[in-house]
Amino acid sequence: MQEAVLKVDGLKVRFKTEDGYVSTVNGVSFTVHEGETLAIVGESGSGKSVTSLALMGILPPNGEVVEGSILYRDRELTNLSKKDYRKIRGNDISMIFQEPMTALNPVFTIGFQLREPLMLHAALNKQQAHSRAIEMLRSVGISDAEKVMGRFPHQLSGGMRQRVMIAMALSCNPKLLIADEPTTALDVTIQAQILTLLRNLKRQSSTSIMIITHDLGVVAEIADRVVVMYAGEIVEVATVDELFESPQHPYTKGLLNSMPKIHDVVDELYSIEGTVPSPLEMPTGCKFHPRCPLGDSECAKIHPSLESKEGDHLARCIKVAKKELVV
Amino acid sequence: MKYLLKSLLKTIPVLLFITLIVFVLMRLTGDPVSLMLPETATQEERETLKNSLGLNDPLPVQYMHFLGDLVKGDFGDSFRYNTDALELVMERLPATIELAIAAMIVAVIISIPLGILSAIKRNSFMDLFITGGAVLGKAMPSFWLGIMLILLFSVMFQLFPVSGRGTLGHLVLPAITLGTGIAAEMTRLIRSSMLEILGQDFIRTARSKGLRETVVVNQHAFRNALIPVVTIMALQTATLVGGTLITETVFAWPGLGQLLVQAVNLRDMAVVQAATFIIAIFVIVSNLSADLIYRLLDPRIKYE
Numbered sequence: 340m341q342e343a344v345l346k347v348d349g350l351k352v353r354f355k356t357e358d359g360y361v362s363t364v365n366g367v368s369f370t371v372h373e374g375e376t377l378a379i380v381g382e383s384g385s386g387k388s389v390t391s392l393a394l395m396g397i398l399p400p401n402g403e404v405v406e407g408s409i410l411y412r413d414r415e416l417t418n419l420s421k422k423d424y425r426k427i428r429g430n431d432i433s434m435i436f437q438e439p440m441t442a443l444n445p446v447f448t449i450g451f452q453l454r455e456p457l458m459l460h461a462a463l464n465k466q467q468a469h470s471r472a473i474e475m476l477r478s479v480g481i482s483d484a485e486k487v488m489g490r491f492p493h494q495l496s497g498g499m500r501q502r503v504m505i506a507m508a509l510s511c512n513p514k515l516l517i518a519d520e521p522t523t524a525l526d527v528t529i530q531a532q533i534l535t536l537l538r539n540l541k542r543q544s545s546t547s548i549m550i551i552t553h554d555l556g557v558v559a560e561i562a563d564r565v566v567v568m569y570a571g572e573i574v575e576v577a578t579v580d581e582l583f584e585s586p587q588h589p590y591t592k593g594l595l596n597s598m599p600k601i602h603d604v605v606d607e608l609y610s611i612e613g614t615v616p617s618p619l620e621m622p623t624g625c626k627f628h629p630r631c632p633l634g635d636s637e638c639a640k641i642h643p644s645l646e647s648k649e650g651d652h653l654a655r656c657i658k659v660a661k662k663e664l665v666v
Numbered sequence: 667m668k669y670l671l672k673s674l675l676k677t678i679p680v681l682l683f684i685t686l687i688v689f690v691l692m693r694l695t696g697d698p699v700s701l702m703l704p705e706t707a708t709q710e711e712r713e714t715l716k717n718s719l720g721l722n723d724p725l726p727v728q729y730m731h732f733l734g735d736l737v738k739g740d741f742g743d744s745f746r747y748n749t750d751a752l753e754l755v756m757e758r759l760p761a762t763i764e765l766a767i768a769a770m771i772v773a774v775i776i777s778i779p780l781g782i783l784s785a786i787k788r789n790s791f792m793d794l795f796i797t798g799g800a801v802l803g804k805a806m807p808s809f810w811l812g813i814m815l816i817l818l819f820s821v822m823f824q825l826f827p828v829s830g831r832g833t834l835g836h837l838v839l840p841a842i843t844l845g846t847g848i849a850a851e852m853t854r855l856i857r858s859s860m861l862e863i864l865g866q867d868f869i870r871t872a873r874s875k876g877l878r879e880t881v882v883v884n885q886h887a888f889r890n891a892l893i894p895v896v897t898i899m900a901l902q903t904a905t906l907v908g909g910t911l912i913t914e915t916v917f918a919w920p921g922l923g924q925l926l927v928q929a930v931n932l933r934d935m936a937v938v939q940a941a942t943f944i945i946a947i948f949v950i951v952s953n954l955s956a957d958l959i960y961r962l963l964d965p966r967i968k969y970e
Contacts, residue, residue: 397873429876441867456875491965
């Protein structure tokens, strides 16, 4: 096994709201290894984006990490000073976001925005940063890079903007790239291009990728290992092959079943009944039991722990633990 | 450039329309002759004077005469001072512009730091204090503020002259008086504009790059937040040129506002027409410059 780049242990994040404190991430633990692509999968509201913002140290002002540790190459990030955190952010760990249309500042040129992290972290002067930025644009498949440097974000297409974001995020050779739904807002053909680009870039550098998505198609396309989140908790951890071949948790199975299959003709697509519970009205016991086809009175009482089924394949379900579940 | 020319051409009908309204209103509201002659003057004498001033011609004819002179830059003579009306206005204009610019500077110096501060410290005591102060600044009548400033800084501490125009010291109190109200409005505007921008995705991106918070706020957010603020600044500047009468009166500031009100009271048509024309030009120019600054600040706005 490769060395761990990022080790998250028992991470808890809560937000201050008008109705008091609300925990959106409850004791999440996972590891990202060097050169690995880890996917975090879950529905909206499962806490996956909040987790990534917590890792970057850019939670909104009303959010805070209350417990747990975030180790970046043996360095604890949760008690880092603001100044030291800034040195890591955009440099060792960088991030791309879901909405390329709004993630770039509309009043600055692409060149300005690309030069910024280079001048800040790599201590390049403006000219050096400029030529490095052009190099980065070329590496993400933008051929008329010089021209694009002088453009403003609104003059580029969504796919181009996401390429710019990727170029920006990778410009300081980060050890870890966090990609929060990087393809969700894009056309299908562009999605495929961006995923291919990420895969190729990873092959060329030692950068690990943590990709956050609700799209299992993306997972199959790019991930090595998968963490499935539900209602602020991890419910299953598996390699991508294990996950697609023998999913353990009923929620994971539900997610897989709701993917349309190309050869099956069905009248209606499968969907998991109900929605992710609000953090204010969390069910007792297993948080998934009200929506689970196997949920019973026992599930409502016992909050299952994340247990190993075999090797590193973990699931949070008492039925799985008791092997009541037929795989 | 083409845009600028086009906009300048578009202002011509606007100016024409303004002259028409002012012209007609001045003639509907009364007759200057009764104020120019002593009460004992006979009806005959009045008619003679009216005829000589051309006030007995039909209105369209009078207006055509007025326009004909206007093209030559001639607004006619003031009935009261018997001198060229435009000259009278131009004499007062520097004082008004000086005060307007000074007030704007005061407003900007106060409102930008306070607006940003209350946005980044949202819902804190500091924010409450600043927004409360802004309400107070807006609600305070300017004549009261002006008089208080005079009592405090001129009479008690004798730091600034009480009234009149001349030195930089004369400018301070009237500029603060006028600037406070504008600062109050701008502070609130900058606050809400900054709050909106600080919630945008690109601010998160800027933070994720590891930029210092001051760079994120003062560069990435403020450049965007400035766009709506510029409109208010331009509109306020225009208002300042036209309507600073109260402050001018309190500080005996020899500006355009005083001249205009005097002229209206005396039905001094030529002066009113010249003054409104000049003010209208200022309003148009400041709106136009707001448009141009927009383009500088926001590359998404394109004219053509």
